[in-house]
Amino acid sequence: MILKALIFSNSFALIIALLLIFMDRVINNYGPCTLTINDDKEIQARGGSTLLRNLFESKYFIPSACGGKGTCGYCKLIVTEGGGGVLPTEELMLSSAEKREGYRLTCQLKVKNDMKLYIPEEYLNIREYTGRITVFDPLTVDIRRVGITLFGDDEIAYKPGQYVQVKIPAGPEIDYRAYSMASCPDEHDRIEINVKLIPDGLGSTYIHSLSVGEPLEFSGPYGDFFLRHDSHRDIICVAGGVGLAPIKSILLYWDRHNMNRMLWLYYGAKSTADLYDHEQFVDLAARESGLKYFPALSEPADDWTGKTGFIHTVMEKELPGDIHGEAYLCGPPIMIDAVTAVLIAKGVPEERIWYDKF
Ligand SMILES: Cc1cc2nc3c(=O)[nH]c(=O)nc-3n(C[C@H](O)[C@H](O)[C@H](O)COP(=O)(O)OP(=O)(O)OC[C@H]3O[C@@H](n4cnc5c(N)ncnc54)[C@H](O)[C@@H]3O)c2cc1C
Ligand code: FES
Incomplete structure (x- = not known):
């Protein structure tokens, strides 16, 4: 009896979902629409498809890091005409000020009629x-x-x-x-x-x-997570797991350009098997006195002689309190939050902390 009810309710949900997709694809066919960009260019758009997808198809590349799920907030643009009201799926990612300025989450907003929008200059490159x-x-x-x-x-x-x-x-x-x-x-x-x-x-x-x-x-x-050139401050880099990728780019650039700035590299992983390019950083630190390298493992094997624990606890002990630095963090959200708190406690102002969370 319970099994029958379950099968019935699942089938019902499936039919409703298919109906919604059908209505969206077929009935809500808004036909071709015109998008006016920066009061200058006009492009043809597929009505019924999202603004973000339409822009990508016309080779306008807007930052979008969550695959259009509405969770990264990167795809915001100002829509001045034709966008309709802000959708519930946009609410969380738009501040009151952004809503007043006309910002919309382009991955959520469907093109249903002609629209006017503004794309910042830097995205056009x-x-x-x-x-x-x-x-x-x-x-x-x-x-x-x-x-x-x-x-x-x-x-x-x-x-x-x-x-x-x-x-x-x-x-x-x-x-x-x-x-x-x-x-x-x-x-x-x-x-x-x-x-x-x-x-x-x-x-x-x-x-x-x-x-x-x-x-x-x-x-x-x-992205606006990149090494700033306008200072002589120490560079504090913190990476967790595959968050090492952009940090490595910063480190390689720092090395290649002989930047006259100290670089503090904190790199956290679970075990030695998860620590990659480690030998390269050990060699670089031996060659370059300006690089201070602190790898740390949260689940070390017995033969690990380096730092242990989460990377923010290692920083608490190893990063000088009077540091005049700027910080670049990349790793899981929980790591970024913990590291940010340590940096602020050590006197690094929030506006000098940049991060990518993933
Ligand atoms: C600015 C930026 C830079 C990035 N750089 C890198 C990079 O250099 N290297 C890299 O590997 N990734 C990077 N990512 C993450 C990457 O964009 C994808 O999100 C990631 O590869 C997962 O995508 P997927 O399509 O494989 O998984 P999806 O199909 O998107 O997700 C499948 C499932 O896995 C879950 N999931 C997604 N990510 C994770 C995760 N990290 N841990 C556990 N579960 C997860 C999802 O919630 C979903 O349930 C970056 C993200 C951002 C925002
Ligand atoms: S693409 Fe991530 S919120 Fe729109």
Whole structure:
């Protein structure tokens, strides 16, 4: 009896879901619409599809790091006409001030009629690239180093810490996932990304299924997490797990440019098996007196003689209290929050702390 009721309610839910998809795809066919960008350019858009997807299809690349799920808040743009009221799925990501200014979450907002919108100048420089995988090495049990060399004479310019959006086939549609560049920006013909495999994850599973020689498309560069050049302050870098990727880009750039600034590198992982490129940093710290390197393991084996515990507790002990630094953090949200609290307690103001959480 209970089983019958369960089957009935599941089938009912499935029928409702299919009906909603059908209504959205077929009945809510708003036809072609015109998007006016920056009071200057007009593009044709597919009514019924999101503003973000329409912009991507017309080669306007807007930052978006959550695959359009409405959880990263990166895809905000000002829509001055045709957007309608703010949707419940946008509410959490828009402040009152942003709503007053007309900001909308473009991954949630569907194009239903003509629209006018504003795209900031810096986004207009973002473009698409295609390259071939030339490096595909395992770094840990679930992280791969993926080196991509651009086709032909193409070149990419980016700042250390920024990320790209890799194109991921997702059935009949295309999806995108953000991956930070782990390479030195001086190498304009190639990039390196470090990709952690997430069980059942669309993007990471796809990238892990590739091999040397296969093509990969991406757009970029994106993000305001990058090394600032306008100071002589110490650079405090903190990485957790695969959050090492953009931090490595900053470190390589710092080394290549002989920057006359101390760099404090705190790198947390679970065990030695999860710590990658560690030897490279040990060698660099031996060669460069300006680099202070603190790797730490939260679940060390008996033969580990280095620091132990979570990385913020190591920083509490090892980072001087009177440091005049600026900080770059990358790792899981819980790590970023704990490290930020330590930095603030040590006198690093919040406006000099930049981070990417993933
Ligand atoms: C700015 C930025 C830079 C990034 N740089 C990198 C990078 O350099 N290297 C890298 O590997 N990733 C990076 N990421 C994360 C990356 O964009 C994807 O979110 C990640 O690869 C998972 O995507 P997926 O398609 O495999 O999983 P999805 O299909 O999106 O997710 C599948 C399931 O796994 C869950 N999930 C997603 N992420 C995690 C996680 N970390 N741990 C546990 N469960 C999870 C989801 O909630 C979902 O239930 C970055 C993210 C941002 C925002
Ligand atoms: S793409 Fe992440 S909130 Fe829109």
